[in-house]
Amino acid sequence: MELILNDRSIHGQFRSVETFKDAIGRVMAIRAVARRLGRELQCHRNLANAQVTPGMTMPKAAQLLGRDECRSLMQWLTRHGPFWEDDRWHGDDEWLECNGEIVTDTAVGEAAYCLLHGIDRGLVSISPSSWLVSPLHVDRRHESGRQGSVDVRNFWGADELEAALTDTLAPPGSWEDLEATARSRYPDLTFSPDSFKRLQGHSFSRGAAERLLLRLDVLHQLKSCFDERGDRTPRGHEIYQQHFTGDKAWFSDSSDTEKAGFKKELTFPHPSNAGEFLYCTWHGKVKSPQLRVHFSWPIRASEQLHVVYVGPKITKR
Numbered sequence: 432m433e434l435i436l437n438d439r440s441i442h443g444q445f446r447s448v449e450t451f452k453d454a455i456g457r458v459m460a461i462r463a464v465a466r467r468l469g470r471e472l473q474c475h476r477n478l479a480n481a482q483v484t485p486g487m488t489m490p491k492a493a494q495l496l497g498r499d500e501c502r503s504l505m506q507w508l509t510r511h512g513p514f515w516e517d518d519r520w521h522g523d524d525e526w527l528e529c530n531g532e533i534v535t536d537t538a539v540g541e542a543a544y545c546l547l548h549g550i551d552r553g554l555v556s557i558s559p560s561s562w563l564v565s566p567l568h569v570d571r572r573h574e575s576g577r578q579g580s581v582d583v584r585n586f587w588g589a590d591e592l593e594a595a596l597t598d599t600l601a602p603p604g605s606w607e608d609l610e611a612t613a614r615s616r617y618p619d620l621t622f623s624p625d626s627f628k629r630l631q632g633h634s635f636s637r638g639a640a641e642r643l644l645l646r647l648d649v650l651h652q653l654k655s656c657f658d659e660r661g662d663r664t665p666r667g668h669e670i671y672q673q674h675f676t677g678d679k680a681w682f683s684d685s686s687d688t689e690k691a692g693f694k695k696e697l698t699f700p701h702p703s704n705a706g707e708f709l710y711c712t713w714h715g716k717v718k719s720p721q722l723r724v725h726f727s728w729p730i731r732a733s734e735q736l737h738v739v740y741v742g743p744k745i746t747k748r
Contacts, residue, residue, distance in 0.1 A: 432551040432596065433641065434465055435515050435538040436474040437585070440556035443482035448495045451483050454557050455496070455504060460589045461555055462507075468596045469604065471638055472555055473515040475538060479508040513638050517718060518645065518681075520544050522673060526572040534569065539583065543569035546581045550648070553595070558587040603640040606630040613644065613741075617651040620726075621735040623702040629742030630722075639717055643741060646681055646715035646724050649674050650736060657732035684728075685712040689746040696746070697725070699739035711739050721747070 436458070445451040462472040483492040489508070493501045521527065521544035527535045534540040542552035556562040566582035586592040603609040610627040613620075649670060656667025663671070674681045685697065690712055701707035715724035725740035 432470070432553045432584070434470055434472045434553050434555055434586075434592075435542050436472055436478065437538050437554045437556040437562055438475050438478055438481070439532075439534065439537055439539060440558075440560040440562040440587075441478065441481045441483065442560065443485050444560055445484045445492075447484070448487075448492060450559075451492055452496055452500070454559065455500070457587070457589070458555065458557055459500075459503065461586065461592055464589045464593045465555075465596065468593065469602050469637060470596065471513050473513050473538075474508055475516055476509065476512075476514055479505065515541055518642060519679075520548065520550070520673070527569055528572070529567055529569045539567060539569060542583045543567075543571065543581050546583060547571060547579050548652075550645070553584040553586060555592070556585055556587045560587075563587055602637055603644070604637070605635055606633075606640070609640045609643060610741075613647050616644075617647055619651050619654040619736065620647065621702055621737045623699065623737065623739045626738055627741050629740065633720075633743060636720060639720055639722055642717045643715075643722060643724065646717065647738070649681065650715070650724075650726060650730075650738070653730055654736045661732040682713065682715045685714065685746060692748075693746045699725070702737050702739065703735070709737060709739055711737070714740075 445454065458472075465472050479489055481489045483489055490505070493505050496504065515538065519541060521535065521540055523535070525535050525540065525544060527533070527540035527543055529539055529543075534543070538554060542554050545552040554567065562585065565585035567585050568580065568582050571579045571581070584595065586595065603612055606627060609630070613627075614622055653667055653670050656664045656670060658664055675683070685693070690697065694710075697712050698708050698710050701709050709727055711725040711727055713726060713728035715726070717723070721744040722742065723740065723744050724738060725745070727735075727737040727739070730736055
């Protein structure tokens with residue numbers, strides 16, 4: 432289960448800096464528990480300017496905390512993250528509602544959308560706030576007519592979160608764990624024997640490993656989204672539009688310049704046919720650090736989806 436800080440749970444409710452300081456102390460304790468158990472508490476950059484009291488925003492309120500507390504809080508919210516909007520799943524056209532309130536473009540909506548698509552997410556809410564209910568029931572309505580609902584687990588105490596996290600599967604603790612997890616979790620993907628070789632020697636990042644698994648999960652989902660005639664299903668079209676199109680797409684083709692300058696590097700031995708090669712310019716992207724997943728394209732029902740490379744960006748100059 433990945434965790435997202437509920438941005439709606441800070442809404443100018445604090446009447447003094449002292450009550451705000453106590454609340455932030457609880458959030459930072461929760462964050463410390465999550466990190467000790469191999470998770471990161473994701474936030475949104477907009478929280479750095481959230482309304483804390485009726486007349487005070489986050490930067491001013493943070494300055495009234497202790498020096499170390501202020502630095503730790505603001506570096507998290509402005510520099511270190513991780514920020515869930517960088518790997519956002521739900522789109523602006525989603526209608527996500529919780530207790531009669533529209534939660535599209537919020538952490539609540541993001542967590543709900545991910546859960547509806549099989550990706551485990553939980554929320555952390557600030558206490559006190561008007562969001563201290565668990566689970567939070569979220570309804571989804573889409574312009575296509577699809578509907579659904581889901582209950583999102585919501586935490587505001589460190590002890591409850593620790594108990595919940597110890598009951599879930601541990602995230603990858605090394606690049607070897609990542610490879611073992613990917614090969615076992617995604618049977619519809621055909622990995623080359625040395626797909627993950629280039630990760631060795633690079634510092635392990637748990638967050639990057641989890642983001643790589645998310646990219647592989649999308650490929651695995653898309654590979655299964657074909658009907659009996661071999662046509663892409665509505666769900667397949669939705670995945671394609673969300674993750675393969677637009678400026679912030681997780682997946683894209685290499686540019687013409689990259690293809691011209693790195694043709695050799697983008698050509699890989701065929702995983703199954705000795706002596707044959709695959710030219711794999713399509714790739715999934717992780718931003719920080721810059722990692723790539725190169726795979727065969729186009730994705731068809733009748734052909735294997737080969738993942739030939741997981742590692743640092745190839746086309747760096």
